[in-house]
Amino acid sequence: MHGESNETAINILYQAGLKRTPGRIALLKLLLSSPHPLSQQEIASRLEKVRLNRVSIYRSLHTFLQSGIVHRVESGDRTWRFAVCGCGSRGHCHPHFICSRCGRVECLSGFKMPETGYLQPGYVVEEQELYLRGRCATCTGAVTGDGS
Amino acid sequence: MHGESNETAINILYQAGLKRTPGRIALLKLLLSSPHPLSQQEIASRLEKVRLNRVSIYRSLHTFLQSGIVHRVESGDRTWRFAVCGCGSRGHCHPHFICSRCGRVECLSGFKMPETGYLQPGYVVEEQELYLRGRCATCTGAVTGDGS
DNA sequence: ATTTTAGATGGAATATTTTTGCAAACAGGT
DNA sequence: ACCTGTTTGCAAAAATATTCCATCTAAAAT
Incomplete structure (x- = not known):
């Protein structure tokens, strides 16, 4: 299934100058294969077979x-969620959608962040986060449902 | 100083159909007089003279x-911050600025939230939050400093 | 003014997530 | 095969938010 993501994960770690340990590769593979940000708990439960400690995951x-490989999303339930981000910076390069019903968090990739030229003098913006909270297509029942 | 905010607080509680207890009035007065959102810890330490339990504050x-009197800001350090919001809804009607150096959170009142007409079909946005993270004027040293 | 009652409070305790300390194990290079 | 700095595992601590239940109070009714 994700045979190539193994190579990708190793490559990402190599590019960042980080050691390629089995735990890190498995963690990164998982993040690469996930369509939405994952919490540490979700990661831990999906990585049980690898026997990677929660503290190590943390x-x-x-x-x-810190290396800019992932970005961190604060979804409103006091848990951080992590996702691989192609932009390579620690900041957020796209908005995030949070479903208020199922709690799912989605990266709205392909959407630019809004312009912010309206700050008071002396203020410097380093990064910005835009969260859209509402109902996802599944929870509004708008999905056509073509399987899977 | 804040003689009138006492009346304001009582009035707000009355409008919301909530009981006007001394603790609630003191809490609301404090929030009304604060130029930026406060955490529960900050509130508790500033309300020590009133002897209001932390659980009661919570x-x-x-x-x-729930009544739409305050809005809640997640500033990135896993603590909620609260501020009185004139818009009367539970959502956020303006962006928030978070200083990455001093941790101060400011409401960017007067600034509209960005338009969001770019969601996939089936998605419904109930509210949105825009956080700008960076350095405030104090921390960039850009304040002219006219005393105080 | 007294009574009544739904709602608010205090204090202890619990839950959940994040963070740290230290010794053992490991990756990557020589 | 060996060395060195990094990573991991386990236990434990920190920090914040949340619940429980008995007691008290605000505000309306009598």
Whole structure:
């Protein structure tokens, strides 16, 4: 299924100058294969077979974050969610949609962040986060449902 | 100083159909007089003289939130911050600025939220939050500093 | 003014998530 | 095969938010 993501994960780690340990590769593979940001709990439960400690997950995510490999989303339930971001910076390059019903968080890739030229003098913006909260297509029942 | 905010607080509670208890009035007065959102910890330390329990603060804020009296800001350090919002809804009617150095959170009142007509079909946006993270005027040293 | 009642409060305790410390294990290079 | 700095595992701590239940109070009714 995700045979190539193994190579991709190793390559990303190599590019960032990080050691390619089995745990990190598995973690990064998981993030690469997920269509939406994952919480540490979700990651831990999906990585049980790899037997990667939660603290190690926490620290690896922390390292990834500092290297700009992942970005961190605060979805409103006091848990951070992580996703691989192609933009390579620590900031957010796109808005995020949070479903208020199912809690799912989605990256709205392809959408630019709004312009912000309206700050008071002296203020410097380093990064910005735009969260849209509402109902996803599944929860509004608008999905046509073509299987899977 | 804030003699009138006492009346204002009582009036707000009355309009919302909530009981005007001393604790709630003190809490609302504090929020009304604060230029930026406050965390529960900040509120508790500033309300020590009133001897209002932290749980009561938590519950009052929860009630205020449901009544649309306050709005809740997630500033990135996993603590909620609360501020009185004139818009009367539970959503956010303006962006928030978070200083990455001093942690201060400011309401960017007067600025409209960006348009969001670009969602996929089936998605419904109930509210949106825009956070700008960076350095405030104080932390960039851009304040002219006319005393105080 | 007294009574009544739904709602608010206090204090302790619980839940959840994040973060740290230290010793053992490992990756990557020589 | 060996060395060194990094990573991991396990236990434990921190920090914040949330719940429980008995008691008290605001505000309306008598």
